[in-house]
Amino acid sequence: MDMLLGVAFFSQTGIGIQGNFFLIYLFSFLFFTGQNLRPIDLIFIQLAIANSLVLLSKGVLQGLTVLGLKNLLDDIGCKIVFYLHRVGRELSLSITCILSGFQAIIISPHNPRWSKLKARVPRYILPSILICWVFHTLQNIGILKKLKGPRNTRNSSKTIEYGYCSVNIGTDITSIQAVMFSLPDVASLTFICFTSGYKVYLLHKHHKRVQQVHTASFSPRVFPETRATQMILLLVSTFVTFYLLNSIFTAYMHSRTPSPWLVHSSALLASCFPMISPFVLIHSDSQILRYYNTVCGRKSPQI
Template identity: 45%
Template sequence: MDSRDLAMGMVLLFHITFGVLGNFCLLYHYLFLHFTGCKLRNTDLIMKNLIVTNFLVLLSRGVPQTMTALGWKQFPSDFGCKLLFYVHRVGRGVSIGSTCLLGIFQAITISPRNSRWAELKAKTPKYISLSIALCWLLYMLVNIIIPIYVTSNWRNNTIRKTKDFGYCSAKSTDKLMLSISAALLAFPDVLCLGLMLLASSSMVYILYRHRQRIQRTHRTNFSTRSSPESRAMQTILILVSIFVSFYTFSSILQVCLSIFDNTSWLLVNMSALFAVSFSTVSPFVLLGQDSTVSRHSFAWVRNTNTLIL
């Protein structure tokens, strides 16, 4: 086995293991809150949906690419390859869509009573399930073209293949069709990233204005210690930076894989690495963001029979 394949395989294996453990921890967190009778927040449904998509991405892209790097070459049939790539693309898309929905609903929740979004606060819980369902439907339809281009490495050799992913390959096709397909696949991601940035910027602005009002009202008692609003703004900025960074690099690499012929070993493996990195890191970021809920939930076990979040 080539040393670079072994090194990449170990890096991917670490990412997959770390990601699976992180998502299981996040899943346990919500199961704990559920079985102890806690009243969950409206956005927790989006969090649970994000856990599902993280597992889909890790298992459909991370595991096959890791096995390939470590020398395992016996992979599924043509149908298996099509299914793996389709599940990965849908899981990846719904993941970014869920993150976008999370930012939007959080921005609506913390908006002032006199803002234009105030009327939507009471209706928000009714729209969450519908929004998640539409997100799944959108990405399932958009990515329906993926199976057309993917084929097994063990299929008839008369089919000309230009992109070898190790465990599967992509069929050769017209450059114009590839460009159109790449643009179609990238459009929902770019739209979600834009909406997420807009929602996050709105949250930071709202919290900043709220902090300014507190400083003017309690100027004499204001402490230099980091306020809850300041810590919330820092958390939002960290979340946005991580989400945007991983998905931007992942989207760029996906476009390169779609457009360029004879893709290199480095491009294929780096694309797989960035594709699973978000699913690996996001549960730990969300657990960190939800640390206050965790503390309250354990306090509930010790002191009361009811927890209101």
């Protein structure tokens, strides 16, 4: 079982890093070569960076821990790795929230009210992302004082052991403080679900309007509105499911002494969306593949 868990962690990290690094490299290459990028591409690259933080900061170390290689980090290393994981996880949630809201505005009906917002929203993307980085960087500073390397940890029922790092959960967190700390996450998840439902509603209306045209052409291919709806539902359901399950496991671990199996399961769930996300984005956005063909065309020798 330990060997299978180790293979799962390394496979999850390797697959996810390849997908996210592909997006980071692609958009960075296009940017530095002077290509015109869409406003949404900035959201994609930031989401890929946040996902990479989550995968790199925990996947490899958790896999080594499962295989029995513990005490890999000292206090400073433990604090850096765990802090980066927390920041990356919260950033992934916030940037997914920005992405969902941006897409909902872009596909909204063409009327004077929405047209003004559509014209302004690209200017708000970069400031919104910067605010998210600053907010989550400062928000998670408090976790640093609760982290210790496993070499300096005494056995305690108030400590969660990750093998390479330990978290002292303590008893000083009241129910009100826990609710206040989780409130931004709950608000973000609610917003993602609301905007995703709105997008599905708009795509369904558009599908009804053009259904006769598609039917008259007798085309066997899948309707584009149906494909877009499926991608939205896949991305959102994947994100919400894994995030909620990981949150439930984390809350349970803070309520009592967790077993090693529960700790490893929570870590696997935390990395599932960062692993799947880039491939869903690549499959759902045809422009990304056009970018890739452009990059390959620029690199190929001219005859």
